[in-house]
Amino acid sequence: MSEFYKCSICGKIVKVIAEGKGQLVCCNQPMDVISTFKSADEVLDFAIEKEEEARLFYLEWAEKLESKALSEEFIRFAGEENKHKEKLQRVKSGSIFQPAARQVTDLKIVDYLVDITPTPEMDYQEALIVAMRREKASFKLYNDLAAMAQDDRLRDTFLALAQEEAKHKLRLETEYEKEIYSEN
Numbered sequence: 001m002s003e004f005y006k007c008s009i010c011g012k013i014v015k016v017i018a019e020g021k022g023q024l025v026c027c028n029q030p031m032d033v034i035s036t037f038k039s040a041d042e043v044l045d046f047a048i049e050k051e052e053e054a055r056l057f058y059l060e061w062a063e064k065l066e067s068k069a070l071s072e073e074f075i076r077f078a079g080e081e082n083k084h085k086e087k088l089q090r091v092k093s094g095s096i097f098q099p100a101a102r103q104v105t106d107l108k109i110v111d112y113l114v115d116i117t118p119t120p121e122m123d124y125q126e127a128l129i130v131a132m133r134r135e136k137a138s139f140k141l142y143n144d145l146a147a148m149a150q151d152d153r154l155r156d157t158f159l160a161l162a163q164e165e166a167k168h169k170l171r172l173e174t175e176y177e178k179e180i181y182s183e184n
């Protein structure tokens with residue numbers, strides 16, 4: 001199985017696809033190994049933890065944001081991340097889960113945006129960018145988890161969740177585009 005490393009400062013997760021001798025460094029410090037996942041349960045626990053982190057991120061920022069519309073959207077996102085967490089918990093407990101994976105258009109806007117650290121004074125656009133970055137990272141994480149899944153059902157679950165995170169990213173990107181066009 002692949003090794004995954006995480007930066008404790010910026011949260012970036014990288015996957016080792018070929019072994020080498022060097023040390024992985026991010027934000028000027030060595031990255032921590034987060035997984036040589038030994039079992040499907042360990043992978044699921046990791047994903048469940050990420051969903052909880054995402055849920056808390058949206059709830060925290062929903063309270064801090066001045067825009068009521070975006071704050072409400074963030075509360076909806078928190079609810080959806082919670083559903084993802086529950087899905088993963090059901091898979092972990094062995095109940096049947098039918099993934100509904102459908103390809104989602106990737107507008108790729110987020111690939112070209114600069115990093116912004118969340119602050120309470122973030123404006124509408126900045127809050128959207130931070131959230132888009134998180135969703136992009138979640139999408140990539142599930143794709144990676146799918147790539148390393150040994151079991152078909154687990155792989156399907158992760159691919160379906162990757163698509164859901166892509167939908168979140170698309171919703172945020174659509175909102176972002178609306179915002180930009182309304183300014184011009």
Ligand SMILES: [Fe+2]
Nearest residue numbers: 051054081084
């Ligand atoms: Fe999620």
Ligand SMILES: [Fe+2]
Nearest residue numbers: 135138165168
């Ligand atoms: Fe999401």
